[in-house]
Amino acid sequence: MEPALEVRGLSKDYGDFRLKDVTFTVPRGYVCGLIGPNGAGKTTIIRLVLNLVRRDGGEVRSFGLDNIRDEVAFKSRVGFVHETPRFYEHLSLRRIRDTVAPFYPKWDDALFDRLLGEFDLPPGKRFSRFSRGMKTKFALALALAHDADLLILDEPTSGLDPVFRRRLLEKLRDVIQDEGKAVLFSTHITSDLERIADTITFIRDGGVVFSSARDEILDKWGVVKGGAELCEAGTKDLFCGVRKGEFGVQALTDDVAGARRRLGRNAVIEKATLEDIMFYLTKGNGRA
Amino acid sequence: MRELIIKDLLLHKKYLLVLGVICPLYLGFFGARLDRPVTFAAFGGFVCAIGALMLFTREDKFKSVGFGLSLPATRREVLVSRYLLSWALMVLCYVLGAAVVLAVPGSKLGAAGFRPGTVLAALALMTLYFGGLMPLTVRFGPAGIIVFVVILQVLGIAALSFRFLIKDARAFAAAVKAGLIATQGALGPTGFSAVLVAAIVLLNLASFGISLRLFERKEY
Numbered sequence: 001m002e003p004a005l006e007v008r009g010l011s012k013d014y015g016d017f018r019l020k021d022v023t024f025t026v027p028r029g030y031v032c033g034l035i036g037p038n039g040a041g042k043t044t045i046i047r048l049v050l051n052l053v054r055r056d057g058g059e060v061r062s063f064g065l066d067n068i069r070d071e072v073a074f075k076s077r078v079g080f081v082h083e084t085p086r087f088y089e090h091l092s093l094r095r096i097r098d099t100v101a102p103f104y105p106k107w108d109d110a111l112f113d114r115l116l117g118e119f120d121l122p123p124g125k126r127f128s129r130f131s132r133g134m135k136t137k138f139a140l141a142l143a144l145a146h147d148a149d150l151l152i153l154d155e156p157t158s159g160l161d162p163v164f165r166r167r168l169l170e171k172l173r174d175v176i177q178d179e180g181k182a183v184l185f186s187t188h189i190t191s192d193l194e195r196i197a198d199t200i201t202f203i204r205d206g207g208v209v210f211s212s213a214r215d216e217i218l219d220k221w222g223v224v225k226g227g228a229e230l231c232e233a234g235t236k237d238l239f240c241g242v243r244k245g246e247f248g249v250q251a252l253t254d255d256v257a258g259a260r261r262r263l264g265r266n267a268v269i270e271k272a273t274l275e276d277i278m279f280y281l282t283k284g285n286g287r288a
Numbered sequence: 289m290r291e292l293i294i295k296d297l298l299l300h301k302k303y304l305l306v307l308g309v310i311c312p313l314y315l316g317f318f319g320a321r322l323d324r325p326v327t328f329a330a331f332g333g334f335v336c337a338i339g340a341l342m343l344f345t346r347e348d349k350f351k352s353v354g355f356g357l358s359l360p361a362t363r364r365e366v367l368v369s370r371y372l373l374s375w376a377l378m379v380l381c382y383v384l385g386a387a388v389v390l391a392v393p394g395s396k397l398g399a400a401g402f403r404p405g406t407v408l409a410a411l412a413l414m415t416l417y418f419g420g421l422m423p424l425t426v427r428f429g430p431a432g433i434i435v436f437v438v439i440l441q442v443l444g445i446a447a448l449s450f451r452f453l454i455k456d457a458r459a460f461a462a463a464v465k466a467g468l469i470a471t472q473g474a475l476g477p478t479g480f481s482a483v484l485v486a487a488i489v490l491l492n493l494a495s496f497g498i499s500l501r502l503f504e505r506k507e508y
Contacts, residue, residue: 050358052508075360086352088299099298102291103359 002064004028004150004182010048010058017206019044022058024201024211026150029179031172033197033214034186035274037282041206042186043083046154049184050080062150076104079143083155085135089128093121093138097145104146112145119164132159140168144175151175151183157192169196190274194218200274202281209281221277222256225249226267235262241280252280292361292369300343304377307339311381316388320395325406328389328397333413336381340374341421341433348429354508363503371422371496378414405477408484415488419495426499426506 005026012019019041026032034042047053049060051067060067065074087096093116101107116123119137121130130138136156143151151172157165172183173196187193193200193214201211210217224230224239230249231242238259239251252272253259259269272280297304315335319328347353357363386402389395424432472480 047508052354052357054505054507071362072360072365075358078358080358082355086355088352091299095298099295100359102294103361 001028002061004030004062005032005049005184006059006061007045007049008059008061010045010060011056012044012048012053013056017041017044019048019206022203022206022208024208026182026184026199028182029176030198031176031183031185031196033190033193033200033274034184034203035188035190035193035200035278036203037188037278040203042203043154044206045203046080046152046184046186049152050075050078076146077149079146079148079151081136081139081143081151081153081156083158084132085139087127087135087138090126092124092126094123096127096138097123097142100142101146106147108145108147111147112141115141115144133161133164136160137164140171144171149181151181153183153185153187155187156185157187157189165192172196188278190278194274202278204281217274217277218271220256221252221254221272222259222269223272223276223280224251224253224259224263224267224269226263230263230267235259238262243280252276289365289369289372292366293373295356295359296343296369296373300346303343303346307343307377307381308384311335311339312384312388315381315385316392319385319389319397320392323396325397325401325403326409328401329406329410330413332382332385333378333410334417336378336385337414337417337421338433339381340377340418341425342430343374343377344370345425345430345433357508364500367426367496367500367503371492371499374418374422375492378418379411382410382414404481408481408488412484412488415491415495419491422495423498423502427502 003025007025008023010019010022017039022041022045024032034045036042044053048055049062049067051071062074063077065077067074088099091099097109097112101109101112113123116138119134119141121134121138121141127135127138136159140153140156153172157168160168169192172185175181175183185193185197197214199212200214200217202209225248227248228244230239230251231244238253238255240254241252243250253269256269256271259267263269315332319332322328322331347356356366389397389401390399421433421436424435426432428435471483475483
């Protein structure tokens with residue numbers, strides 16, 4: 001069975017920024033988190049997937065459909081929620097619905113009305129008069145109302161209050177109860193992904209650092225805390241990112257078992273959060 | 289295709305209503321003072337073409353082009369719908385404008401000003417304006433129209449700066465006119481009209497081809 005999204009060897013050269021050989025897969029029934037610091041290339045990947053930007057190389061397929069050759073069929077199955085949703089500002093939500101609905105064969109008006117009610121969105125109000133969070137809710141309602149098989153969300157939670165953020169995550173969980181559907185969720189609020197993501201793809205400087213199951217990542221990576229001797233030549237190779245402070249050294253390792261074995265009682269090893277991983281891999285000093 | 293046209297009609301409903309009223313009134317008011325059908329064809333064609341082009345620069349203004357392109361439609365389909373809607377709009381404005389000209393008491397242009405040959409000339413001029421400007425608006429958005437006006441200004445300044453060329457330009461224009469009259473004489477009115485229609489279609493196709501190339505290269 002074809003995956004919900006398959007990105008292979010995707011590349012794009014902007015001159016001052018280059019996306020290099022990006023490869024990852026979003027299986028059906030999965031929520032895939034795309035994480036990385038600002039400017040890492042997350043939004044570029046999503047734009048390339050939606051064919052808003054021309055790729056220089058690689059391939060993007062969703063449910064076996066090529067995003068360029070089968071563009072219409074591809075986009076019919078995708079729902080997109082942008083970080084700052086941009087619709088027709090001067091139209092009411094009802095009118096925007098009228099412009100968008102005819103494009104989708106599986107559009108469900110009753111579901112759309114129900115979602116507007118659930119998200120407290122008055123259908124007669126102009127889009128321009130909503131806050132950023134409300135706009136995101138509307139974009140989500142549109143994506144859900146056409147029964148998208150693949151939801152692509154680009155930083156959707158950054159403008160949302162904590163209450164709706166949780167509701168959004170629950171909604172996404174509901175979506176993938178239908179095992180034919182999937183979600184690709186780009187964010188730098190990593191705690192959201194720890195709640196719902198099944199797989200994580202970490203992007204840095206336009207390349208994939210890793211792409212694996214969330215639990216596997218959280219089991220494999222750890223933060224090691226200890227004295228300055230941690231950076232001695234014999235154990236240096238254990239660490240991917242190191243921070244030296246007044247009271248000792250903290251470092252990230254992608255081999256918790258090996259670190260335990262080799263460091264013994266000389267160090268405290270804690271589970272790394274996604275935020276720790278992102279922080280050390282971005283700001284740490286690389287291999288010690 | 290149908291969805292794209294419905295989307296644009298809903299999206300630009302107010303603009304279309306305003307254009308549908310203002311453009312014919314404007315054409316009627318000034319057209320009634322003109323006494324040469326060809327001048328009305330040139331003036332009317334320009335006003336209609338600009339009115340239609342402004343329609344699609346509005347999406348740039350709303351910054352919603354990216355969203356539009358995330359809908360299930362290819363860029364080719366988006367552009368085809370734009371050309372079709374623009375032509376429908378230009379023809380409608382021209383017809384309504386002509387009706388107003390004819391209705392204005394004391395209008396210098398009578399029904400003779402809207403013979404098939406003159407209407408065809410108006411369509412040819414609309415093609416030149418619209419077909420020339422559309423690729424610029426696709427590439428530069430609303431600034432495309434400004435680019436066009438700037439090009440005209442530069443050409444005007446160049447013409448004034450190199451007056452010695454004007455004589456040649458006049459000779460060139462006279463030669464073109466004589467050539468057209470000779471072609472019309474050789475082909476007959478029906479044959480000449482058929483050639484003009486073919487030229488209008490070809491120019492629109494060429495304009496569409498350039499616009500599509502530019503649109504497909506554009507990134508959002």
